[in-house]
Amino acid sequence: MIDRIPIDAVGIQERVERICTRSIKKESKLQALDLALRMMDLTTLEGSDSEGKVRQLCNKALHPYTELPNIPSVAAVCVYPNRVSLAKSILCNSSISIASVATAFPSGMSSLQIKLDDVNYAVSEGADEIDMVISRGAFLSGEYAKVHDEIAQIKEACGTAHLKVILETGELGSLENVRMASDLAMKAGADFIKTSTGKISPAATMPVVLVMLQAIRDFHETTGKKIGMKPAGGIRSSKQAIQYLVMVKETLGNDWLNPSLFRFGASSLANDVLMQWVKEKTGRYQSLNYFSND
């Protein structure tokens, strides 16, 4: 159903290293920081997420740094299904989307019906975007059709909500599997493919993201459809975020430098981007104490 495409991990690593030598300065750095903020899915996915915690996160999304007007707001906040309605009530007048994880996140170890119910619940609560997980157990034992059909049915349950498919690349074992899972997810109807839940180490890595971007490029080549990409987990510094943007530009072109086609799933990245943003604007670094930890 899906071809296994040979991938040379050494070659991928070399390409990544070359990408990381790009030196992004001055106005191009500012553009990148602005973009990174607008691409951010501010995320909290803890068992301990209370109403208070989610409220604070939403406020951070609305007011990243009040000292400077015109600072862009993030793309979305990402929460568990039972916190969607609260987030919605705070963000309903803004452009910020509500993303919700679903489908027995993070393991995906449940029945299809429960996963569908999970999705229906999140959508009915007001989620604009659904971040689902694939069944890695099924994938690794070769049940590709099962994984595909599951994604397709969940896509249907999403209705108008955008579907991000989490491959959990840290559990897939090889870059060839990453590529295959990417192809499978896009074929089954994913709007976005996403690296990780953030619950497994390693989360997003540059080699993995490069392979996924190549899959997106080839899918666009054959179908004309533009699929989005979301690395999640492990991206903490502006420098890393900019390196990812370079990779997107040099693999997919400027078309993908757009929050509707690229997102960062992160929580601590925001403050580092803000700090760099303020530094570029004012010429001075502020202490991290000036940025709210929400």
Add this chain to the structure above:
Amino acid sequence: MSEKKVSEQITRSNQASISIDWSYADAPESTSHVRFNKHYGLFIDGSFTEYNENQSFESINPANGESLYRCTEANKSDVDTAVKAARKAFKGTWGSTSGTQRSHYLYRIARMLQERAREFAVLESMDGGKPIRESRDIDIPLAAAYFFYYAGWADKLAYAFPGKSPQPLGVCAQIIPWNFPLLMLAWKIAPALACGNTVVLKPAETTSLTALKFCELLQDIGLPDGVVNIVTGAAKTGEYLVQHSDIDKIAFTGSTGVGKVIQQSIAERQLPATFELGGKGAFILFDDAALNEAVEGIVNAIFFNQGHVCCAGSRLLVQEGVAEKVIDLLKKRMQHLIVGDPLDKNTDIGAVNSKEQLETIQRYVELGIQEGATCFECSGSLPTTGYYFPPTILTGVSQSSTVVQEEIFGPVLTIQTFRTTDEAIEKANNTPYGLANGIWTDKGSKIFYVGNKLKSGVVWSNTYNKFDPTSPFGGFKESGKGREGGISGLHAYLKLDHNGGMY
């Protein structure tokens, strides 16, 4: 902030959620820390000779075509003085220096190169046009690595050749090219000194600067006088050097044409000589290879150092079934290559080394088109001053095309297709050259099958243009004789046939 302000702000950023046209701002490497003179004498017997304007030539910065510095063109008597200084050192100080002490000198050179790496990298890029990314990440670190490697051998030569009592040859005449000036200097000087020889080296006339700065470094570390002598100049100086009657060894890296002339001129002398000459490497890409990575490999094989690489993979042989896909991927990749100021950290392809070389490349590409090739070039703009040539691929060529047969020494790739493994091997070997080839396949057994049948000194598998001091490097056929690097590289600077006992 009021609610209204917030909503305005959000509308603004929402409207901005269209793609941006993002390009990289200039990121120039600073030149403020580098110092070099406006003119240089020759480095003979531990010091610089007086500069003489009437006996000098100009070195151009190929990035802008402007004069960078002037150096002395060594005449016959200068070369003679240099050889005499080398002879004196060989008979005197250096000859009585132990392997352990020689190793200390070489370690000191290596460390000093590391310490001054940034300065050397900037100078290399200014003088030769190569991108700072390469001089910083490849040329200079690798030059230091060769000194480190051969420093390790200097006191262990007897163990490299058990039972042979290795002896130095004497005075080595060394001539190096302009494509990797400091690195080629390291390839020549490090093994020569490790083995106890003394050296007279001539850098290429367009790239003398790092060799001259290297002399300052030698003074700083206190290498005994006369052990290394640098004579700058062009072909005539090279001729005086190889025809000098008191040299014991010739090591030449450069074009096959000049290599042949040198071989003829020394045909009647019993002179040990090593040659590393031209190449026309094949990049054999099988349909089962990891294509994206192979495309990156092609970029490294032919666009590295503006294609001024003797072992460049300048002929792509791609299996028919994937040819279209590979060419498409390559064209897309080429759109992201940045041609421009060598000192900008984002430059992928810098300036062509000289006006002369630029004209050679232009002539070959025009000839290729006349012979029926289709030409595809990178679309980005080129700087208006200086010598630049865009990365170029030529399709629709055949084994009989001039551009397939002859070395272009520029960022120009020819693309041919093949059907079977044996056809690929035949095409790869059907050239007077035999320096390097690359094999790209996901299948290990195919690497060994094809690798064993390729007539070249180097075969890379699923990678290209990788260098390491421990690995021998050299050519088959008209690509040269002798090896540099590794234990084989020591062999070229030693007599192994009589028993002495200096080690």
